[in-house]
Amino acid sequence: MTLFDLIAARIRQDGPISMADYMADCLLHPTLGYYTTRDPLGAAGDFTTAPEISQMFGELIGLSLAQAWLDQGRPAPFTLAELGPGRGTLMADLLRATGAVPGFLEAAQVTLVEASPVLRETQARNLTGHAPRWLDNVDALPDAPLFLIANEFFDAMPVRQFIRQDDGWAERRITVADDALSFGLTAPGKRPALAHRLEDTRQGDMVELCPAAAPITTAIATRIATHGGAALIVDYGDWRSLGDTVQALRDHRPVDVLKCPGQADLTAHVDFEPLAQAAHDAGCHASKLTPQGVFLERLGITARAQALARDMRGAALDDLVAAHRRLTHPAEMGNLFKTLGLFPAQAPPPPGLER
Ligand code: SAH
Numbered sequence: 001m002t003l004f005d006l007i008a009a010r011i012r013q014d015g016p017i018s019m020a021d022y023m024a025d026c027l028l029h030p031t032l033g034y035y036t037t038r039d040p041l042g043a044a045g046d047f048t049t050a051p052e053i054s055q056m057f058g059e060l061i062g063l064s065l066a067q068a069w070l071d072q073g074r075p076a077p078f079t080l081a082e083l084g085p086g087r088g089t090l091m092a093d094l095l096r097a098t099g100a101v102p103g104f105l106e107a108a109q110v111t112l113v114e115a116s117p118v119l120r121e122t123q124a125r126n127l128t129g130h131a132p133r134w135l136d137n138v139d140a141l142p143d144a145p146l147f148l149i150a151n152e153f154f155d156a157m158p159v160r161q162f163i164r165q166d167d168g169w170a171e172r173r174i175t176v177a178d179d180a181l182s183f184g185l186t187a188p189g190k191r192p193a194l195a196h197r198l199e200d201t202r203q204g205d206m207v208e209l210c211p212a213a214a215p216i217t218t219a220i221a222t223r224i225a226t227h228g229g230a231a232l233i234v235d236y237g238d239w240r241s242l243g244d245t246v247q248a249l250r251d252h253r254p255v256d257v258l259k260c261p262g263q264a265d266l267t268a269h270v271d272f273e274p275l276a277q278a279a280h281d282a283g284c285h286a287s288k289l290t291p292q293g294v295f296l297e298r299l300g301i302t303a304r305a306q307a308l309a310r311d312m313r314g315a316a317l318d319d320l321v322a323a324h325r326r327l328t329h330p331a332e333m334g335n336l337f338k339t340l341g342l343f344p345a346q347a348p349p350p351p352g353l354e355r
Contacts, residue, residue, distance in 0.1 A: 001032075002032070002262075003025065003026065003029060003032040003033070003261045003262035003263075004181070004260075004261050004262075006025070006029070006032065007022065007174075007176075007181070007261055008176045008179070008181070011174070011175055012176060016174060016175040016184055017173065017174050018171060018172070018173060018174070019158070019159060019160055019161045019172055019174065019246060020158035020159055020160045020210075020211060021158070021174075022158075022174045022261070023159065023246070023266050023268075024158045025261065025262075026261045026262050026266050027156060027158070027265075027266060028115055028116075029262065032262050033262055034262050034263070034264065034265060034266070035115060035116040035118075035119065035156075036115070036116050036117065036118065037118060038118055039087065039118055039119060039122055040265055041086050041087055042087075046249050046250050046251055046252065046264065046265050047252060047265050048252075049151065049152050050090075050151060050152075050234070050292075050327055050333065050337070051089040051090035051093060051151065052086070052087070052089055053323050053326055053327060054320070054323035054324070054327060055093045056296075056301055056305060056308070056323070056324070056327070057090065057093070057151075057296070057327060058090035058092070058093025058094045058097070059093050059094070059096070059097035059304065060097075060296060060300070060301060060304065060352075061090065061094055061149050061151075061232060061234075062093065062094030062095070062096075062097040062098045063097055063098065063101075063351070064232065064299055064350045064351045064352050064353075065080075065094070065098075065147045065148075065149065065230060065232065065350065066101040066104050067351045068147065068230040068343065068347070068348075068350040068351070069101075069104060069107075069147055069230075070101070071347060071348050072145070072229070072230075072344070072347050074103055074104075074107065075107070075145040075227070075228050075229075076103065076106070076107035077107050077108075077109055077144065078107055078108060078109070078145035078146065078147060078228075078229065079108075079111050079142055079145065079146045079147070079148075079223075080108035080109065080111065080147050080148075081111040081112070081113065081146060081147070081149075082111075082113070082148070082149050082150070082151075083138065083148065083149075083150035083153040083216075084114065084115075084150065084151075084152065084153035084156060085112045085113075085114055085119070085123050086119060086123075086152075087119065087122045087126060088112070088122060088123035088124075088125075088126035088127045088132075089126065090151055091112070091123070091127060091132075091149075092126050092127060095110070095127070108147075109133070109142075109144075110127065110130045110131065110132040110133070111132065111133055111134075111135060111141065111142075112132050112133070112135070113134075113135045113136070113137060113138055113140075113141075114134055114135075115136065120134055138216050138219040139219055141219065141220070141223060143223065143226070143227065144223070144227055145223075145227045145228040145229045146220065146223040146227065146228075146229035146231070147229050147230055147231075148220060148229070148230070148231040148232070149231075149232050149234070150231070150232070150233050150234070150235075151234045151235070152234070152235055152236075152267075153233075153235070154210070154213055154216075154233065154237075154270045154275070155235050155236060155237065155267040155269070155270055156266075156267055157210050157212040157213055157216070157268075158210070158211070158212065159208040159209060159210045159245075159246065160172075160210075160211065161206055161207075161208050161244065161246070162191060162194060162206065162207055162208075163185065163204065163205070163206050164197075164198075164201050164202065164203055164204065164206075164207070165188040165203060165204075166188070166203060167188050168188035168189045168190050168191065169188060169189065169190075169191040169194055170185040170186050170188045171186045172184075172185060172206070173185060173186055174258065180258075181258040181261070182258065183258075193209060194207060194209070200240065200242070201242065205242060205243070206242075206243055206244050207240075207241070207242060208241055208244075208245060208246075208268055208269075209271075210268070210270070210271065213270070213271070213274055213275055213278075214274050214275070214277070214278040215278075217233075217274075217275045217278040217279055217282075217342075218278045218279075218281070218282050220279075220342065221278060221279040221281075221282035221283070221284035221342050222284075224284050224342055224343065224344060225282055225283035225284040225344060225345075226283075228344055228347070229343075229344070230341060230342065230343045230347070230350045231341065231342040232340075232341055232350060233270075233272075233275060233339065233340045233341075233342070234292060234337060234338070234339045235270040235337065235338065236267075236269060236270065236333075236336045236337050236338075237269035237270030237338065238271075238289075238338065239272050239273050240273050241268075241269040241270075241271050245268045245269035246266060246267070246268045247266070247267055247268070248260075248264040248265065248266050249264060249265045249267075250263060250264035250265070270338075272289050272338060272340050275340060276289075276340060279342045283345070284343070284345070285342065285343050285344065285345045285347075285349075285355065286340060286341070286342055287339075287340060287341035287342075287343070287349045287350075287354060287355060288353065288354045288355070289338050289339070289340050290338060290339045290340075290341075290352070290353055290354070291330075291334060291335050291337070291338055291339075292327065292328070292333055292335075292336075292337035292338060292339055293327070293328040293329065293330060293333070293334025294334075295339040295352045295353065296327055296328050296334075296352070297328060298351070298352045299351060299352045301324065301327065301328060302324070305320060305321075305324045308320055339352070339353060341353040
């Protein structure tokens with residue numbers, strides 16, 4: 001049975017499903033889901049990410065978190081966590097770079113929140129010697145100081161999609177007809193959770209809601225507010241998203257979202273406003289939302305690239321220059337990707353970010 005058969009059968013039996021239900025099945029169905037069955041990253045996979053582009057990304061994230069740890073009086077022990085670590089590349093680069101910070105690694109309990117058994121194996125191979133432990137979700141994070149990175153994690157959280165109408169919001173549904181999936185709409189209704197979007201939308205506009213985003217942020221922010229720590233959340237998106245941002249990528253190319261369930265990566269732009277709001281509500285401070293290019297430049301990515309370039313020639317040097325550009329240039333990832341930092345109200349923001 002394919003995932004399409006399974007989803008179609010479910011719709012025929014129980015009725016049309018939301019985009020969030022569809023994304024959840026596509027990405028994490030226990031036996032047929034996209035992440036549960038493969039390592040999707042890299043040139044041979046479907047998409048690539050900042051840590052896979054260059055070691056500089058994980059190194060600088062690590063140094064920002066380590067400085068936040070120093071600024072807060074070197075709490076020990078502490079949880080060094082990553083949400084959705086992919087291949088473990090970022091964490092490996094982070095651990096190598098922070099080895100020079102006295103006491104940091106000795107106090108760190110490396111903790112990976114990962115839903116995919118396939119990726120857990122890859123992470124274990126790439127992080128030997130660091131004794132990581134794996135958690136199924138953020139609620140299992142210990143009550144302890146928490147220094148955390150989440151890169152391209154929130155964009156994999158399923159979103160619901162709503163279209164503004166005269167008399168409320170209609171939700172987009174996925175249905176099945178003629179042996180293919182297609183879009184439909186519910187009847188319009190009131191949506192208190194979208195009240196704030198009446199100010200910046202017009203009839204016919206689509207907005208998205210990510211039900212998991214705020215509870216995950218609350219779990220992180222509560223620990224940081226109570227025990228100290230810092231979180232760096234890096235993802236594509238903006239303060240508020242507008243329009244249909246759900247995208248499917250297969251073999252590095254966009255494909256129809258409904259065409260190959262479980263065979264393509266599905267992501268949506270991250271709305272950072274509800275993350276910052278959830279952090280505030282949990283008693284934690286949220287930084288200014290900062291473009292990735294600005295964040296990395298402030299952390300010294302150009303100096304790091306120049307240091308690496310000294311020993312490089314030919315194709316390796318060309319790759320390094322291209323990677324630096326790809327991570328920071330406004331026309332590449334520099335502007336589309338943003339960083340939000342969470343930190344205790346009485347602590348300075350992690351380096352690279354402003355209060
Ligand atoms: N951060 C990595 C990988 C990004 S891909 C990088 O930058 O390269 C998204 C990651 O999140 C994958 O590791 C995927 O398996 C994981 N993931 C997706 N949904 C998840 C969930 N609900 N809980 C835990 N991990 C999840």
